[in-house]
Amino acid sequence: QVQLVESGGGLVQTGGSLRLSCAASGSVFSINVMGWYRQAPGKQRELVATITSSRSTNYADSVKGRFTISRDNAKKTVYLQMNSLKPEDTAVYYCVVGPSTVIVQTGFGSWGQGTQVTVSS
Numbered sequence: 001q002v003q004l005v006e007s008g009g010g011l012v013q014t015g016g017s018l019r020l021s022c023a024a025s026g027s028v029f030s031i032n033v034m035g036w037y038r039q040a041p042g043k044q045r046e047l048v049a050t051i052t053s054s055r056s057t058n059y060a061d062s063v064k065g066r067f068t069i070s071r072d073n074a075k076k077t078v079y080l081q082m083n084s085l086k087p088e089d090t091a092v093y094y095c096v097v098g099p100s101t102v103i104v105q106t107g108f109g110s111w112g113q114g115t116q117v118t119v120s121s
Helices: 101-105
Strands: 002-007 010-013 018-026 033-039 046-052 057-059 067-072 077-082 091-098 115-120
Touching (some): 046 077, 046 101, 057 067
Antiparallel strands (some): 018 077, 033 091, 067 077
């Protein structure tokens, strides 16, 4: 049982940067793994990045070298620093958390409300 509040989305030009934040509240036991999905119309849902409580990270190939996921365990907050943004990064970004990587990867964790990221060409 966890609630997620996301912020940081918006409109940015190609090559620009945005930093998404997701603050968790409620059960501290269900946020061992935190991550970000993105969904765009006509495209498959994509798991962008994950990070464990020990700060082990994984990234989708499409964002490697450009995005950085981090977390502040004391604040129960996960961040996604997005640099060198491209139009194809345009999507609704969702914060997802769960007790394990499998839970997050299969979409069975807790989801945030989503925040729109739009990259103009």
